[in-house]
Amino acid sequence: MLTAFDDTAHRYRGRVYSFARYLLSNREEAEDVTQEVLLRLWRHQDGVEEERLGAWLLRVTRNACYDLLRRRRSDATQPGMAASLDDEVARELTSAEPDPQAQAEAADFRRRLLGALDDLGEPYKSIIILREVQGLTHREIGEALGIPEVTVRVHLHRGRKKLREQLREANP
Amino acid sequence: MNRMEDDLTCDDVLDFVEPYVDGDLEPAEAARLRVHLESCRACAAELALARRIQAELRALPQLDCPPEIVERVRREGAQGAQILPFRSPVRRGTGLPFRGARLGAAAALLALALGGGALFLRSQQQPKQPSAAEVARATQQARYALAYLGRVSRQASLDVRDDVLARRVVLPAAQSVSHSIGISLGEAPEKPVPARGDRAQ
Numbered sequence: 001m002l003t004a005f006d007d008t009a010h011r012y013r014g015r016v017y018s019f020a021r022y023l024l025s026n027r028e029e030a031e032d033v034t035q036e037v038l039l040r041l042w043r044h045q046d047g048v049e050e051e052r053l054g055a056w057l058l059r060v061t062r063n064a065c066y067d068l069l070r071r072r073r074s075d076a077t078q079p080g081m082a083a084s085l086d087d088e089v090a091r092e093l094t095s096a097e098p099d100p101q102a103q104a105e106a107a108d109f110r111r112r113l114l115g116a117l118d119d120l121g122e123p124y125k126s127i128i129i130l131r132e133v134q135g136l137t138h139r140e141i142g143e144a145l146g147i148p149e150v151t152v153r154v155h156l157h158r159g160r161k162k163l164r165e166q167l168r169e170a171n172p
Numbered sequence: 173m174n175r176m177e178d179d180l181t182c183d184d185v186l187d188f189v190e191p192y193v194d195g196d197l198e199p200a201e202a203a204r205l206r207v208h209l210e211s212c213r214a215c216a217a218e219l220a221l222a223r224r225i226q227a228e229l230r231a232l233p234q235l236d237c238p239p240e241i242v243e244r245v246r247r248e249g250a251q252g253a254q255i256l257p258f259r260s261p262v263r264r265g266t267g268l269p270f271r272g273a274r275l276g277a278a279a280a281l282l283a284l285a286l287g288g289g290a291l292f293l294r295s296q297q298q299p300k301q302p303s304a305a306e307v308a309r310a311t312q313q314a315r316y317a318l319a320y321l322g323r324v325s326r327q328a329s330l331d332v333r334d335d336v337l338a339r340r341v342v343l344p345a346a347q348s349v350s351h352s353i354g355i356s357l358g359e360a361p362e363k364p365v366p367a368r369g370d371r372a373q
Contacts, residue, residue: 005249009242017237034237035245042249092233113228132229157190164189164222 005045008053009038015054015134016061022129023065025085025118033064058144062126085114109167116166123147124159131156180208185215189222 016037021030037060041048048056090107117125123145130136130144131152138152145152180188185208191197192205209216 003246005246006242009245010239013239013242014234014236018235021235022232030235031237031241035241038242038245039249042245088235089232092235109224110228113225117229128229132226133232134234135230153191153194153196157194157196160190160193160222160225161186163225164218167225168218168221 005042008045009041012041012054012057013038016057018134019058019061019126019129020065021085021088022117022133023062023126024068025114027088029068033061033068036064037061052143055140055143058130059146062145066122085118089114112167113163116163119166120159120162123155124162127152127155128159128163132160178204178208178211180204182208182212182215185209185212186218189215189219192219193222193226 013034017030017034020033020037021027024030024033037057040060041057044056089110117128120128126145127141130141131138136144138149138156141152142149147155185205188197188201188205192202197205209219
């Protein structure tokens, strides 16, 4: 029999993991964060209102990821993270391009995009992941990050502009 | 018929591209932008790049975690497992599912060894004082527990150094035991072990 926790955890685990996965570009770290967030959910499951649960989980996820990223900054020996993310993403995607050359070009563009996203600072990175990858509304993102909707829009535009500038410079 | 003039610079347009793609521009602003884009190939290329970036981001898959994570959390949560400060990466495949459980087992073993050593010395103390060999055996048990704790700690990626453990865990415990039974084992500990800081939410 599914408990309320099981139901909530299964409903949100993908969103939590995927957010952490793209934010950290590292599978094991994302699994650790997911585990920690779900443990916090277990402890606080009676203290969070149902309608605020999604925002609460994303905020806890982002905080856990920030902690890890801060710790990672002091360790300059971390290997290229975007490469492992690119591999996992590539396995999930089936290319619609029939032409092998076009497939290779699309894969190269995606690899550079993931690299640029990995290099993007906060809060742009979180907002782009939540909006463009996870499809949350501006209001949902604002609730999760504790910022007004209009600020979400401004950061989203600036973040994507930064990606565009980086991709343009990489391939002028 | 009034034809709208291109009164935007390329720099202006580069700031408006993303809001335009999202449909966040006022209709009049969007119309001015379109006039510029009709005659500027460079800005039209920027718009195409912006659209491609958004399309590629939206095509990225939702990545899912192993479902057993939920089961593990539910099981450990039901058993009242302590949520440890966040550490990563976890070394996997070491048998016990949580670092807390592994460390707990090691700590229990250490306590058992120290307690056993103390009881042994105490039982031997009743009729007579323990011999040096008995004290050495009790100390050996504590060292065995220390070695095990060190190994488990390394497996859990915790950078707990044996010498720190020796000075701050085993020696204070051994001092306490020996003090209670009136045997001198070595120097006193420097100070109590500070608790590791828990991560604030």
